[in-house]
Amino acid sequence: MPHDLPSPSARLLAVFDHITEHKEGFLRRLIDYVRHPSISAHNIGITEVAALLVGMLKEIGLDAETVPTSGHPMVLGRWEKKPGARTILLYGHYDVQPPDPLELWLSPPFEPTIREGRIYARGIGDNKGQHFAQLLAIESHLKVHGELPCNVIVLLEGEEEIGSPRIADFVANHREKLKADFVVTADGPMHPSGRPTMTYGVRGMTSFELRAKHASRDVHSGNLGGVVPNPIWTLVHLLSTMKTPAGEITIEGLHDAIVPPSELDRAAVARLPLDLDDAKAKLGLARLDAPAERGYYERLMFHPTLTINGFHGGYGGPGTKTVLPCEASVKCDIRLVEAMTPDDVLAKVEAHVRKHAPEVEFIPRGGMLPSRVPMDSPYGAIVRSAIELAHGVSPIEYPCTGGSLPDYVFTKILGVPAFVVPYANSDEANHAPNENMKLECFYNGIRTGAALLDRVGAPS
């Protein structure tokens, strides 16, 4: 749906100018920030960086605090001096992945280094550079205008890289403190073409394990083959009742809760750029997964999966071994689309296992709800317009992404729309050596953040 791009207000233009004038200082402060390790998996630097952030937020002009959890603390900042104006919640995470393997880094992960227009450092893209851009956008508005166009809550988590084990409880227990109209997360990469993107949802997920055991020990496949049941066959036969070769998941009731994609979802998918041959070539694929006729994005956005993550039993070494193994196990995950829930899905998988293979042990492994915002959400229009103002180009709009993030804590627990707006370049190498962010992306991130506040503060 091509449309005329909006023009920045005088208020926003003044902030954009401020950002342009202060690029050097912003970059220097970013480098100071990412120099501090904050590795949640190893509990390194977490407290220090949380304290550093609270100081930064206060200096910018926000009320700020760390809120303890049973794990790493949440950092909360707020500016709520516009009664009646809308409130945006900006979510990010201040923890980073461990930097291993160190020997593959061209410059040390916590000595930020600029090469060819990029800053290299652990956490620069995921997520410090991105939420720091948001904070600088807030600062710029306050410096230029002495106030913000809207109310703002900043929530920075310290455990995202270890699976956000406490975010759901935290949000549920602090609804009042987090009361906002909608949520924007600046995280992840933009499109490889450099075009900005925005995302209206994520798939949820749940996982489980299946274990079969028959004899008390491995036996000889000749001496007892035909007599002793084979746990690998038991699992093969069970699995084959759960999904057909044509790609249809056949667990009874699994699809019951699914909300089919709307006309707007389908229209949005139809607008998405796609080079299928290129995608297949990059993955070394001769074909896509069954069913063959399903569209590329539909696969990732509108359908659950049943992925076997691993199957292990019996002999796997070189050559042959005439063994009839006594045990085998399978690990699976299921990606959930709106409005499936891990609890319901696990209950249905368990019922299926009980019915088809009562001997098999079923081990549920928890999960994460999906999250969706309607494509015609007025907050979607605000986000789109902010991106257009900052970039001068319309974003690619994804109704949903295939992977899972705990966005449901905002959409389902707080009950407000939540969007993801990546500021980083597509080759940011997050979770990998030589993680980096283009300087241009950082500056455009600040501009996007500034435009976002401007649009949230515009009359609705």
Add this chain to the structure above:
Amino acid sequence: MPHDLPSPSARLLAVFDHITEHKEGFLRRLIDYVRHPSISAHNIGITEVAALLVGMLKEIGLDAETVPTSGHPMVLGRWEKKPGARTILLYGHYDVQPPDPLELWLSPPFEPTIREGRIYARGIGDNKGQHFAQLLAIESHLKVHGELPCNVIVLLEGEEEIGSPRIADFVANHREKLKADFVVTADGPMHPSGRPTMTYGVRGMTSFELRAKHASRDVHSGNLGGVVPNPIWTLVHLLSTMKTPAGEITIEGLHDAIVPPSELDRAAVARLPLDLDDAKAKLGLARLDAPAERGYYERLMFHPTLTINGFHGGYGGPGTKTVLPCEASVKCDIRLVEAMTPDDVLAKVEAHVRKHAPEVEFIPRGGMLPSRVPMDSPYGAIVRSAIELAHGVSPIEYPCTGGSLPDYVFTKILGVPAFVVPYANSDEANHAPNENMKLECFYNGIRTGAALLDRVGAPS
């Protein structure tokens, strides 16, 4: 079929007396023999023990030689001074398993030690004590009567413990040297009750591997789940077309060649002792393999199997991993009943794979033909009668055993009946630490060997 036991002839009684009188010397010579290691897997002592055997055979009064192969030599002995009389081929193997783990032996594996009526030594049961008993039976006949009741060929292999890789070619290339009326192998254990046994056949086997690969690398189950095909699912769906949960192998044509069990086979099975509850308890089984209604011995003797020896792909560590793996593999073996052949079966499996999952790589792994002798073979009656003369009790007669031995080289290449008549106790611990043979079993083995020669030499 209970029947009156036969009485030994005067000729045999004289030999039995000789055996009784020379027990001590026989035991001493057995100990001297098993003291020599002959570990085929490590090529230790093979040449020495082959030469020792040739010397022994010559001293007993046989023509003897080692016949080189591309591996370890065959030892051949022969006494063929009775034109017109029948010829028995006695097969055994002079190589032994490696003795590891040494620390579990109560006395050193190559220092034969007598404790509580048993000799402990590597190879004492498998197979040195057993074929040595046969040689002493020959010697006893020659000592007492100056001649044998029949013609005898002794064939002792030096590579049985590494899978007999050259026995088929050797037999095919030396048909004239091995021309005999039938073959008896003294190997394996008797029934746990102590009752002697004899076996008319073995299942054959073949094995193969299936490998599936789709993407060129593992991918994230969220980011690409639904897009990238899963090789574990590919193998699960392929395998589920090969055997039903009810236990029916559904590979087209696989059963074509099968010769169903005869009435005599069924009658023999009906006579076999069976304590099913005890068998299940020893294996820790709640049930037998599907199909449920099939008899215990029928499973092992009259039906092929399709055993998955191993299935490996994807993540198998603790907890969960949201991976969509790029490759997986399965190893299978199929036990063959008369008259299936590895070549035909592998061709049919391959055709099945080509038809149902052309993407899957099929890797054949060779195999071994089954072997069967009809239950009413006149040579079976000779063997039975010899066992009855030596033990004073009728043997348990197995139409077939579940495991695979290269007996087909006699039944299918030489084209003569072949029987297995174990001399060792059921707890001989072959292939394990503290391998042993009861002295009583050794002496009864010599008597059985002597009675066998007597019956082969009796007028038919």
